[in-house]
Amino acid sequence: MAGLLCGTKRKKQVSDLHEEGKNAINTPMLPSGTEIHPEDTMLEENAERNMLDPTSRENPKFKDLQRVLIDWINNELEEDRIIVKGLEEDCYDGQVLQKLFEKLSGRKLNVAEVTQSEIGQKQKLQTVLEAVNELLRPHGWSIEWSVDSIHAKNLVAIVYLLVALAMHYLAPIRLPEHVSVQVVVVKKREGILQTSHVTKELTSTTEMMMGRFERDAFDTLLDHAPDKLNVVKKSLVTFVNKHLNKLNLEVTELESQFADGVYLVLLMGLLENYFVPLYNFFLTPENFEQKVHNVAFAFELMQDGGLKKPKARPEDVVNLNLKSTLRVLYNLFTNYKNSE
Numbered sequence: 001m002a003g004l005l006c007g008t009k010r011k012k013q014v015s016d017l018h019e020e021g022k023n024a025i026n027t028p029m030l031p032s033g034t035e036i037h038p039e040d041t042m043l044e045e046n047a048e049r050n051m052l053d054p055t056s057r058e059n060p061k062f063k064d065l066q067r068v069l070i071d072w073i074n075n076e077l078e079e080d081r082i083i084v085k086g087l088e089e090d091c092y093d094g095q096v097l098q099k100l101f102e103k104l105s106g107r108k109l110n111v112a113e114v115t116q117s118e119i120g121q122k123q124k125l126q127t128v129l130e131a132v133n134e135l136l137r138p139h140g141w142s143i144e145w146s147v148d149s150i151h152a153k154n155l156v157a158i159v160y161l162l163v164a165l166a167m168h169y170l171a172p173i174r175l176p177e178h179v180s181v182q183v184v185v186v187k188k189r190e191g192i193l194q195t196s197h198v199t200k201e202l203t204s205t206t207e208m209m210m211g212r213f214e215r216d217a218f219d220t221l222l223d224h225a226p227d228k229l230n231v232v233k234k235s236l237v238t239f240v241n242k243h244l245n246k247l248n249l250e251v252t253e254l255e256s257q258f259a260d261g262v263y264l265v266l267l268m269g270l271l272e273n274y275f276v277p278l279y280n281f282f283l284t285p286e287n288f289e290q291k292v293h294n295v296a297f298a299f300e301l302m303q304d305g306g307l308k309k310p311k312a313r314p315e316d317v318v319n320l321n322l323k324s325t326l327r328v329l330y331n332l333f334t335n336y337k338n339s340e
Contacts (some may be wrong), residue, residue, distance in 0.1 A: 012118075019042065048187040052155055053197065056181035065179045065202065069162045072173045076103050087162070088153040094124035097161070101128055104169045105135065122147055129161075136164055144200075158182055159202055171290060172315040179203045236329045239337060243270040255322050260285045261294025261314070266330070268301040271336045276301070291318045299328075307335055 065307055066087055073084045084090040091097055111124045125147045133143055141164055149157035179202045185196045198275050233254055251257045258264055269276040282290040283296050295314035303309055312324035
């Protein structure tokens with residue numbers, strides 16, 4: 001009996017040693033702290049799987065990006081009584097993505113409303129992503145997502161998709177700039193798993209993300225001659241106060257005092273010599289949406305006055321983007337500098 005037990009123990013030790021050796025062979029260069037799940041080793045030859053590095057998952061900027069996207073989705077889908085708490089768990093089955101795309105595009109997709117099975121969920125995702133890709137590809141977007149990656153709850157793929165939609169539809173949100181994550185790429189070559197790290201850039205600068213690639217005088221001014229910025233700001237302050245003083249109003253801070261749109265609306269009325277009815281805008285805006293409404297309304301008045309559509313978005317002005325505010329005011333200055 002003792003010999004039998006000893007033999008069994010020896011076989012187990014050999015088996016454990018064999019398993020340890022196999023793992024060592026199958027996971028060369030595996031970054032420390034990276035967790036490989038069993039399903040990640042079940043790859044076909046030359047296949048690969050991407051996983052978010054645990055360190056990047058805890059990155060504060062990446063977490064902030066997720067929070068901004070979640071708040072945006074919840075605001076867009078408030079009427080549908082949809083509440084997203086986590087991107088991985090709430091977006092993988094296609095239901096939220098379907099509703100979001102329909103809301104943004106104004107298109108109704110031909111998909112089942114409720115799908116419980118994996119096949120049904122993937123079919124819905126296929127329809128949604130085909131519509132998204134058809135929309136984005138002509139504009140030069142790199143498609144960094146797929147049905148399989150979204151359904152597998154690949155957080156990087158989901159974030160890529162949502163950022164692309166937010167940027168394409170000029171969502172009234174401020175995406176954190178320069179958010180990058182590390183992705184672990186697992187490949188199977190000749191039966192052996194190989195791993196490597198790849199950096200994925202999810203966001204760049206606000207101006208590039210919103211499609212404003214062209215540079216103008218203010219870009220040059222801020223980048224190469226910041227000492228002259230105060231001269232420009234002083235000229236603009238003098239210009240706007242020349243007209244706002246007629247209503248006993250005065251501006252001292254260009255960045256903040258035009259952010260709610262009230263002074264912009266009143267200024268347009270003064271420049272064009274008409275009274276703007278108070279029911280057309282919020283004299284004391286209480287939230288972000290009301291401020292955006294005011295600025296957007298001021299932009300409409302500018303276009304009615306024959307000015308070109310401002311390059312800036314109303315949301316940029318509300319978010320205290322200095323260059324956007326300067327561009328709007330300088331446009332008024334060049335067109336009305338001789339007005340009394």
